[in-house]
Amino acid sequence: MVKLIGIILAFAGCTAVGFLKASDLRQREKLLLDFKDLLLHISTEISYFKEPLPQIFDRLSVECCKEGSGSDNETGLLLRNCLTAYRTEGVDMDRLWKNAVDFVYEDLPVTQRDMDIMKKCGDFLGQSDFAGQQEHFLMLNHQLDRQIEQAARAADTKGKMYSRLGISAGAVLAIVLI
Amino acid sequence: MSDDDRVLFYCRKIPAVIFLQAVALIYLCGYDKKFIISACPIHIVLEKGQVLLMNHFEKVFQCFPGSVREEIGALPPGMRESIEEIRVYRGREVQLFAGGKRISLKGKTSGQDINNLLNNLMKFSYYAYEEDIARGFITIDGGHRVGICGKAVVDDGRVSLIRDVSSLNIRCSKEILGCSDSIMKYVVGPWGELRNLLVVSPPACGKTTLLRDLARNLSLLGYKVGICDERSEIAGMSAGVSHYTFGTMVDVLDGCPKAEGMCMMIRSMSPQIIITDEISTEEDAAAVRSCAGSGVSVIASAHGSSFEDMKKTGVWSLLENHIFDYLIFLINQPRAGTVGEVRCG
Numbered sequence: 001m002v003k004l005i006g007i008i009l010a011f012a013g014c015t016a017v018g019f020l021k022a023s024d025l026r027q028r029e030k031l032l033l034d035f036k037d038l039l040l041h042i043s044t045e046i047s048y049f050k051e052p053l054p055q056i057f058d059r060l061s062v063e064c065c066k067e068g069s070g071s072d073n074e075t076g077l078l079l080r081n082c083l084t085a086y087r088t089e090g091v092d093m094d095r096l097w098k099n100a101v102d103f104v105y106e107d108l109p110v111t112q113r114d115m116d117i118m119k120k121c122g123d124f125l126g127q128s129d130f131a132g133q134q135e136h137f138l139m140l141n142h143q144l145d146r147q148i149e150q151a152a153r154a155a156d157t158k159g160k161m162y163s164r165l166g167i168s169a170g171a172v173l174a175i176v177l178i
Numbered sequence: 179m180s181d182d183d184r185v186l187f188y189c190r191k192i193p194a195v196i197f198l199q200a201v202a203l204i205y206l207c208g209y210d211k212k213f214i215i216s217a218c219p220i221h222i223v224l225e226k227g228q229v230l231l232m233n234h235f236e237k238v239f240q241c242f243p244g245s246v247r248e249e250i251g252a253l254p255p256g257m258r259e260s261i262e263e264i265r266v267y268r269g270r271e272v273q274l275f276a277g278g279k280r281i282s283l284k285g286k287t288s289g290q291d292i293n294n295l296l297n298n299l300m301k302f303s304y305y306a307y308e309e310d311i312a313r314g315f316i317t318i319d320g321g322h323r324v325g326i327c328g329k330a331v332v333d334d335g336r337v338s339l340i341r342d343v344s345s346l347n348i349r350c351s352k353e354i355l356g357c358s359d360s361i362m363k364y365v366v367g368p369w370g371e372l373r374n375l376l377v378v379s380p381p382a383c384g385k386t387t388l389l390r391d392l393a394r395n396l397s398l399l400g401y402k403v404g405i406c407d408e409r410s411e412i413a414g415m416s417a418g419v420s421h422y423t424f425g426t427m428v429d430v431l432d433g434c435p436k437a438e439g440m441c442m443m444i445r446s447m448s449p450q451i452i453i454t455d456e457i458s459t460e461e462d463a464a465a466v467r468s469c470a471g472s473g474v475s476v477i478a479s480a481h482g483s484s485f486e487d488m489k490k491t492g493v494w495s496l497l498e499n500h501i502f503d504y505l506i507f508l509i510n511q512p513r514a515g516t517v518g519e520v521r522c523g
Binding site for chain 2 (some may be wrong): 036046050051052053054055085086092093125126127129130133
C-alpha cells in the first residue's frame with residue numbers, strides 16, 4: 001500500500017514539475033504583455049495630459065490594481081514601488097525604476113534579457129522632451145515585441161515539451177519503482 | 179460761545195473746507211488720473227500672529243543636495259520660513275535671501291548638482307516642462323517659480339531649450355492671508371460694485387501674493403472669481419487642486435495663455451471678476467478691454483516701477499482709455515508688499 005502511494009506521489013510530483021515549468025513559460029509571455037501594456041499607458045498619458053510622471057504613476061497604479069488581481073498585479077506593484085521610493089527617498093527616476101524592476105521581477109519567470117529591456121525604460125523616462133520620449137517608447141516596444149514573440153514560441157514548443165517530459169519522467173519513475 | 183469765538187471757530191475750518199472743495203472739483207473735472215489718493219505706505223505684510231503665514235516651500239528644500247539641505251535645516255525656524263529666494267550658481271555657493279538679508283551657504287554647487295536639482299524640481303518629467311523651460315522658467319507645485327539660465331538653443335528664431343544650465347533662481351511663493359484687506363475698498367465699491375484694478379511693481383514686490391489674497395477675499399464676499407493663471411503662480415494648482423486658501427467661488431484656468439483664457443472664462447464660467455497676472459502685450463490689453471466691455475471686472479498685475487514706466491508697455495492704451503479704476507503701485511521698501519501709491523485710473 002505504502003509503495004503504491006509512493007509511486008503515485010512520484011508520478012504526480014514529476015508531472016507537476018513539468019506542468020509548473022510549462023506554466024512559467026506561459027507566465028513569462030503574460031508578464032511581458034502586461035509590461036508592454038503599461039508602457040503604452042504611460043506613453044498615452046504623457047502624450048495626452050503631459051503630466052509629470054508621479055501623477056501618471058499614481059493614477060495608473062490604481063487602474064492596474066482594478067484591472068489585475070489586487071496586490072498580485074506586477075505592473076501596479078512596480079508603479080507603487082516607484083512612487084514610494086520617489087516620495088520617501090527622492091532618488092532619480094533612473095535608479096528608482098531599475099530598483100523597482102529588480103524588486104518586482106527578480107523572482108518571477110522572466111529572463112535576464114527581459115529584465116534588461118524593462119530596466120532600459122529608466123534610462124529615458126522623463127529625461128527627454130516629448131518627441132524623444134515617444135521615440136524611446138517606440139524603440140522599447142519593438143524590443144518587447146521580439147521578447148514576447150520569443151516567449152510565445154517558447155510557451156508553444158517548450159511548454160508542451162516540459163509537460164510531456166514531466167509525465168514521461170513520472171511514468172518512468174513509477175515503472176522503475178514497481 | 180461768544181461771537182468772536184464763533185468767528186474764530188469758522189475761520190479755522192476754512193482751510194479744510196477749501197481742501198474738500200478742491201478735491202471735489204478735481205474729481206468732478208475728471209482730473210483724478212494723476213491724483214494720489216494715498217501715498218502713505220501700508221504694510222500688507224503684517225507681523226506674524228496677525229496673519230497666517232503659510233509656507234509650502236519645505237518640499238523644495240527636499241530637492242537640494244544633502245549638504246545644502248542640512249545647512250537650510252540648521253537655519254533658525256523664523257529665518258527658514260522667511261526665505262524669499264534661493265539662487266543656485268554652477269561652481270559657486272548657494273545664496274539665500276530671507277527677511278531682506280542675503281545668506282551665503284558653504285560648499286559649491288557642481289553642474290551635476292544643478293542638473294539633479296532641476297530634474298528633481300521637474301519631478302523627473304522634462305517633457306512636462308519643455309515649453310516652460312524654453313521661456314526660461316518653470317512653475318513647480320505650490321506656485322513657486324524657478325528661473326533658469328544657461329545656453330539658449332534657438333530654433334526657427336525661437337528659443338527651443340536651455341542647455342548647460344548655469345544658474346537657477348527659486349522664488350518662494352507665499353500666502354499671506356489678509357494682506358489685501360486694506361486694498362479691498364478699491365476693488366469693491368460702497369454699493370458692492372466691482373472695479374477694475376491694476377497692481378504695478380517691479381519683480382519680487384508681492385504682486386502675485388496680493389492678487390491671490392484679493393481672489394480669496396472676493397470669493398469670501400460671494401463674488402464669482404475667475405483666475406487666468408498662465409504661469410500657475412496665483413493658484414499654484416497641482417493635479418487640479420490649489421495649494422492655497424481660496425473661498426468656494428474661485429474658478430482657475432491653469433496654464434492657459436491670458437488673452438485666450440480671459441475670453442474662455444467669460445464665455446464658459448460667467449465670472450463677475452477675472453484675476454490675471456503680468457499683463458504686458460497688446461493681446462493682453464485687448465483681452466482686458468474685452469472683459470471690461472463685457473461687464474466683467476478685471477484685476478491684473480503688470481511690471482513697472484512708476485506710472486511713466488507704463489507708457490513703454492503694451493498696456494498703456496488701457497490706462498489712456500481709463501479702463502482701470504485704480505492703479506496700485508507696490509514697492510519693496512521697507513519690505514516687499516508695501517503699497518507705495520494708489521492712483522485713480
